[in-house]
Amino acid sequence: xxxxxxxxxxxxxxxxxxxxxxxxxxxxxxxxxxxxxxxxxxxxxxxxxxxxxxxxxxxxxxxxxxxxxxxxxxxxxxxxxxxxxxxxxxxxxxxxxxxxxxxxxxxxxxxxxxxxxxxxxxxxxxxxxxxxxxxxxxxxxxxxxxxxxxxxxxxxxxxxxxxxxxxxxxxxxxxxxxxxxxxxxxxxxxxxxxxxxxxxxxxxxxxxxxxxxxxxxxxxxxxxxxxxxxxxxxxxxxxxxxxxxxxxxxxxxxxxxxxxxxxxxxxxxxxxxxxxxxxxxxxxxxxxxxxxxxxxxxxxxxxxxxxxxxxxxxxxxxxxxxxxxxxxxxxxxxxxxxxxxxxxxxxxxxxxxxxxxxxxxxxxxxxxxxxxxxxxxxxxxxxxxxxxxxxxxxxxxxxxxxxxxxxxxxxxxxxxxxxxxxxxxxxxxxxxxxxxxxxxxxxxxxxxxxxxxxxxxxxxxxxxxxxxxxxxxxxxxxxxxxxxxxxxxxxxxxxxxxxxxxxxxxxxxxxxxxxxxxxxxxxxxxxxxxxxxxxxxxxxxxxxxxxxxxxxxxxxxxxxxxxxxxxxxxxxxxxxx
Amino acid sequence: xxxxxxxxxxxxxxxxxxxxxxxxxxxxxxxxxxxxxxxxxxxxxxxxxxxxxxxxxxxxxxxxxxxxxxxxxxxxxxxxxxxxxxxxxxxxxxxx
Numbered sequence: 001x002x003x004x005x006x007x008x009x010x011x012x013x014x015x016x017x018x019x020x021x022x023x024x025x026x027x028x029x030x031x032x033x034x035x036x037x038x039x040x041x042x043x044x045x046x047x048x049x050x051x052x053x054x055x056x057x058x059x060x061x062x063x064x065x066x067x068x069x070x071x072x073x074x075x076x077x078x079x080x081x082x083x084x085x086x087x088x089x090x091x092x093x094x095x096x097x098x099x100x101x102x103x104x105x106x107x108x109x110x111x112x113x114x115x116x117x118x119x120x121x122x123x124x125x126x127x128x129x130x131x132x133x134x135x136x137x138x139x140x141x142x143x144x145x146x147x148x149x150x151x152x153x154x155x156x157x158x159x160x161x162x163x164x165x166x167x168x169x170x171x172x173x174x175x176x177x178x179x180x181x182x183x184x185x186x187x188x189x190x191x192x193x194x195x196x197x198x199x200x201x202x203x204x205x206x207x208x209x210x211x212x213x214x215x216x217x218x219x220x221x222x223x224x225x226x227x228x229x230x231x232x233x234x235x236x237x238x239x240x241x242x243x244x245x246x247x248x249x250x251x252x253x254x255x256x257x258x259x260x261x262x263x264x265x266x267x268x269x270x271x272x273x274x275x276x277x278x279x280x281x282x283x284x285x286x287x288x289x290x291x292x293x294x295x296x297x298x299x300x301x302x303x304x305x306x307x308x309x310x311x312x313x314x315x316x317x318x319x320x321x322x323x324x325x326x327x328x329x330x331x332x333x334x335x336x337x338x339x340x341x342x343x344x345x346x347x348x349x350x351x352x353x354x355x356x357x358x359x360x361x362x363x364x365x366x367x368x369x370x371x372x373x374x375x376x377x378x379x380x381x382x383x384x385x386x387x388x389x390x391x392x393x394x395x396x397x398x399x400x401x402x403x404x405x406x407x408x409x410x411x412x413x414x415x416x417x418x419x420x421x422x423x424x425x426x427x428x429x430x431x432x433x434x435x436x437x438x439x440x441x442x443x444x445x446x447x448x449x450x451x452x453x454x455x456x457x458x459x460x461x462x463x464x465x466x467x468x469x470x471x472x473x474x475x476x477x478x479x480x481x482x483x484x485x486x487x488x489x490x491x492x493x494x495x496x497x498x499x500x501x502x503x504x505x506x507x508x509x510x511x512x513x514x515x516x517x518x519x520x521x522x523x524x525x526x527x528x529x530x531x532x533x534x535x536x537x538x539x540x541x542x543x544x545x546x547x548x549x550x551x552x553x554x555x556x557x558x559x560x561x562x563x564x565x566x567x568x569x570x571x572x573x574x575x576x577x
Numbered sequence: 578x579x580x581x582x583x584x585x586x587x588x589x590x591x592x593x594x595x596x597x598x599x600x601x602x603x604x605x606x607x608x609x610x611x612x613x614x615x616x617x618x619x620x621x622x623x624x625x626x627x628x629x630x631x632x633x634x635x636x637x638x639x640x641x642x643x644x645x646x647x648x649x650x651x652x653x654x655x656x657x658x659x660x661x662x663x664x665x666x667x668x669x670x671x672x673x
Contacts, residue, residue: 100634101636104651108650108653109653110652110662111596111599112654112655115637116623117591117630117635117637118636118637121627121635123627124628
C-alpha cells in the first residue's frame, strides 16, 4: 500500500484519528500497525470513537478501513453516525467495509470455538480493499460466548497476532466500568491491557445530574502522551476532546494592536485600550454594569465591522439589546446586518465542557473576532464545580489561539470574601486584564466604582473611577477623595459645584486686585513724569545761574582793568602774575 | 435408525486447529451413531476458502450448518455434547 500524500499533521508511526484533541494528547493518533484497546462503560462513546477513527482514515488519510460489528447492526451504526455529518454510505462503496459479526440469537453453541474463520475472511477482505485500519467493536460480546478464561485469552492473543501479522492499525473496543473497575480489580480484560500497545479508557459519570465525560490514555508504548483525564464531549462533529495546553504547542502570534473598550476614558486608563486577542475579565456584584461594559465593547467592535458574538446566560439576547439601548448602546442594527450574533444560552444545559464546545463551534461558525460571555461564572454552576476551572482555562487558551478578543464577566457573590476578590473560577489569574466593578454606598446613595486590578503589558491607571451610565452612554468620572473618604455620586457633584464656586470667587478677586494694581501703577507713572519735568526745570535753572555768574565775573574783571588804565597806573597789576 | 430422511451438513473448519479437528471427529462419531447412511457432510476450510466464510457469514469456527431438513440451523463449537445436536435435530426422543 502506497500512500499518495500523508494527511496534514500525520506523523510517522501514528495513525490520525481525526478526533479533535485526541491526536494532540497522543502526539499524532493511534500507533500505526499496532493494536489499541478502547475500554468504556455503556454509552461512553466507544463506537463513535471507533467510527470516527475509520472515517478519518477513509476520508482524509487514504487508509481504507473495516468495521467489525459484534453488537450493533451495521445499518444502524451507519444511520446513527450520519448524525455527525459523516458520509458513511458513500465511503462504504470503496473505503469502508462493515462486517456484521453479531452472534445470531438463534445461534446454538456446543463446546468451544475460535475466531479463525472470521480472521481468514477479514484477511481476504483487507487484501481486497487494501484496508489499513480495522475496528473490532464490542469484542466482549463474542468473548462472553467462550466457555472459560483460557479460551478467551487464547482468542485475544489470536486476534492480536493476526493484527500484527497483517500490519493493520487495530482498535478493539470492549465494555467495562471505566477506571473504577480497574482499581477495584473487576477488570475482565486486564490481560488485554497488558498485551496491547495502547489502551484508552472512556469514563462517563454523572455529578449532581450533570453528565461528565472523561478520556484517559492508560498506556502508549513508545510514545509520550498526556496521562491525565481529559474531558470530552460528543458534539455535532463527533468526539471533541478538551486538551489543556501542552508544552510543545506553539503560541498564537501576539498582537500589539489595541482595540477600544467602548468607553473612551477606560481606554485612556488602559493606555490605549485592550490588546487584540487578550482576555478581559470584568468582575462585580449583581447590577454593577458588567453587562453594560461588555455591551459597550461589543458595540465598538461592531462599529469597526468586526464579527462579534455575545453569549448571554442571564437573559435573552433581545432583552440584553433592549436593556443596553437605555444606556445608548445600540446593538440591534448590527444583529440585523449579521455582524453581531446574540446567543441566549440560558436554556443550554449540560456540563461546562458541553457549553464550551457549543460556544466554540458557534464562534467558529460566526467567524467571531470578538466574543463576550456574560457571565462566565455560569460555567461553575451546580455539578460543574470541579471542571469549571479547567473549562475556563481552556476557554481563554482557545480564544488566544484563535486570536479572539474575549470579554467575560463574572459574578461575584455578595457573600464572598471581598478582600481576596477572587472569582469562583479563579480565572482572574489567567485573564490579561481584570476590571473590577463595585458599589460604594454613601450618603444614601449607591454608586458604581470601577478600577483596573491588573492589565498585563499595559501601563494603566491605579485610580478608582466612578462609572456613570446615562442615556448618551457610559462614561467614567474622577472621584473625589476628601479626608480619606472617597466621594461619588451626589457628594462628588456637590464637591464639584463647591469647587466651581470657589474657583469663580478666586477669579473675581484676582481680577479686582489686578485693576487696583493697574491704577497704582498709573498714579506712580504720573508722579514719575512730573518729577522728571521738575528735574529738568531745576537743571535749566542751574545752568542759567552758572551762565549769569560767569558773565558777571567777566564784566567785573574787565571793569577793573579799565579802571587801572584810566588811573595811569605804572605798577603792573598784581593780578595775572 | 428408523428415519430414512437425509441430513445434509456443512462444517466450516479452520484447517487443523484444535477446535476444528475436535468438531470434525465429534460430527463423524455422531453421524455414525445416530445417522448411519442418511447424511452427507461437506467440510469447508475457511483458511483455504476465505471468500466462502465471508459470503456465508461464518465468523466463528468450527460452525456446523444444518442445511436439510429445513429450517437451516447453525451450531457453533466443537460439538462436544451429542445431546445438543440431538435436540437441535429434534432427534432426542428417538435416541432415548
